Amino acid sequence: MNIYIETYGCQMNVADSELVRSILKSVKLSVVEDIADADVIIFNTCSVRQHAEDRVLGRINNEMSRKRNKKNLKIGVIGCMAQRLDKKLNEMNSNIDFVVGVDQYKKLPEIITDLFDEDDFKCNTLVDDKEIYKDIYPIHTGKFNAFVTIMRGCNNFCSYCIVPYTRGRERSRLTADIINEITKIGEKGFNDVTLLGQNVNSYNYKNVNFAELLRRVNKIDSIKRIRFVTSHPKDLSDEVIQVMAESEKVCEHLHLAMQSGDDEILAKMNRGYTSQHFLNITKKLRKAMPNIAITTDIIAGFPGETDEQFQKTYDLMKKIQFDYAFTFKYSPRTGTKAAEFIDHLPEEIRLARLQKLIELQQDITTLKYKEQIGKIKEIYVEQVSKKSDKEMAGKSRDFKITVFPGDRSLIGKFVKVKITDAVGWTLKGELIN
Numbered sequence: 001m002n003i004y005i006e007t008y009g010c011q012m013n014v015a016d017s018e019l020v021r022s023i024l025k026s027v028k029l030s031v032v033e034d035i036a037d038a039d040v041i042i043f044n045t046c047s048v049r050q051h052a053e054d055r056v057l058g059r060i061n062n063e064m065s066r067k068r069n070k071k072n073l074k075i076g077v078i079g080c081m082a083q084r085l086d087k088k089l090n091e092m093n094s095n096i097d098f099v100v101g102v103d104q105y106k107k108l109p110e111i112i113t114d115l116f117d118e119d120d121f122k123c124n125t126l127v128d129d130k131e132i133y134k135d136i137y138p139i140h141t142g143k144f145n146a147f148v149t150i151m152r153g154c155n156n157f158c159s160y161c162i163v164p165y166t167r168g169r170e171r172s173r174l175t176a177d178i179i180n181e182i183t184k185i186g187e188k189g190f191n192d193v194t195l196l197g198q199n200v201n202s203y204n205y206k207n208v209n210f211a212e213l214l215r216r217v218n219k220i221d222s223i224k225r226i227r228f229v230t231s232h233p234k235d236l237s238d239e240v241i242q243v244m245a246e247s248e249k250v251c252e253h254l255h256l257a258m259q260s261g262d263d264e265i266l267a268k269m270n271r272g273y274t275s276q277h278f279l280n281i282t283k284k285l286r287k288a289m290p291n292i293a294i295t296t297d298i299i300a301g302f303p304g305e306t307d308e309q310f311q312k313t314y315d316l317m318k319k320i321q322f323d324y325a326f327t328f329k330y331s332p333r334t335g336t337k338a339a340e341f342i343d344h345l346p347e348e349i350r351l352a353r354l355q356k357l358i359e360l361q362q363d364i365t366t367l368k369y370k371e372q373i374g375k376i377k378e379i380y381v382e383q384v385s386k387k388s389d390k391e392m393a394g395k396s397r398d399f400k401i402t403v404f405p406g407d408r409s410l411i412g413k414f415v416k417v418k419i420t421d422a423v424g425w426t427l428k429g430e431l432i433n
């Protein structure tokens with residue numbers, strides 16, 4: 001039986017799809033890379049914004065024609081939408097044959113096999129706040145970078161966010177398992193690992209906190225670069241900043257969601273920090289690591305956000321100068337606290353504010369990239385450039401795509417490149433010895 005997996009949403013979902021691959025392969029079910037070969041299509045889905053859900057539902061509809069031509073083709077939904085919508089998914093689209101929640105992936109082989117014996121809809125979305133998929137080693141599908149889940153779930157309940165409802169309570173993986181997995185990954189040739197969790201700073205297993213975990217991962221010989229997502233501004237401790245600065249493998253790159261620059265909105269979002277606290281952290285980070293790239297997430301048009309409050313977000317973004325910002329227009333999620341607020345803003349206002357933030361950040365990002373000209377950067381070469389086969393492309397430690405003249409033999413190697421230009425959001429450079 002051939003299974004095809006299509007993944008949406010954040011890196012946690014990418015990592016979960018790799019986990020699911022491993023679970024399926026362990027019982028000799030084969031995972032295929034071409035959807036045309038599939039007997040079963042699994043959509044691993046995201047609920048973070050309405051748009052994310054609509055996209056997947058549209059994709060599932062598209063695949064219905066394939067089902068008409070291939071009578072026995074089965075379609076399943078896993079991930080956050082499975083957890084949130086449960087049986088309703090089958091009511092919304094009766095061509096969905098099975099739904100499996102985020103804590104029940106070990107049951108997937110059984111559910112899939114049963115589908116071919118009895119043709120009725122299958123659904124298992126039981127919550128198991130203890131499930132950490134211990135002893136299951138994911139099959140990493142990236143070429144050079146591997147995602148390693150260090151914790152699952154989230155306890156923060158930011159008022160706009162569906163994740164604590166879809167992913168359940170926070171739980172950390174055993175330190176020894178994480179270290180083992182990373183050591184194995186490194187031995188397989190992945191030089192770059194990204195530690196994953198909705199709030200990695202609250203990692204805690206026995207006496208190992210996130211700072212200590214970073215120290216231990218930094219000592220693993222077989223890997224060369226370490227990144228981690230996502231950090232929460234209320235939990236990013238001075239100790240973590242210090243370990244980042246001291247650990248040569250931890251890259252000068254941090255994603256830290258600001259969400260808003262206004263204290264009242266931050267409080268309404270239940271974020272647990274003020275704009276001043278956020279600003280202070282960025283200062284500390286830049287003091288400890290002058291070359292650090294800081295990226296962020298911002299929500300435009302949160303319920304009740306006034307023009308003045310929005311202006312504070314705009315001004316703080318301008319002041320901090322992020323290397324990049326993921327900007328979103330607020331999307332109400334049923335079941336969250338913010339969805340119950342009575343002061344939702346009209347779509348046009350949310351959209352207009354989003355547009356302003358996008359334009360501001362475009363200018364800042366352009367400037368940030370131009371600032372790199374003249375610098376010498378270490379590039380991990382990943383592939384031939386899309387534009388020319390005489391050029392190679394890779395990433396700097398501060399997560400900037402860099403292109404330079406070179407040949408294929410450099411792929412998978414670390415090289416030094418002098419930056420000569422910034423075109424859009426790509427750095428151009430030349431190899432130096």
Ligand code: SAH
Binds near residue numbers: 161199232298
């Ligand atoms: N755990 C991560 C965020 C995961 S969700 C963190 O705390 O940083 C990724 C981003 O989606 C969030 O940072 C937020 O900016 C955005 N987001 C979450 N819920 C949203 C909603 N209801 N509407 C719009 N954007 C949302």
Ligand code: SF4
Binds near residue numbers: 199
């Ligand atoms: Fe959502 Fe907040 Fe948890 Fe991030 S920390 S996943 S934004 S509830």
Ligand code: F3S
Binds near residue numbers: 167
């Ligand atoms: Fe989306 Fe779930 Fe991640 S809602 S952002 S896939 S944790």
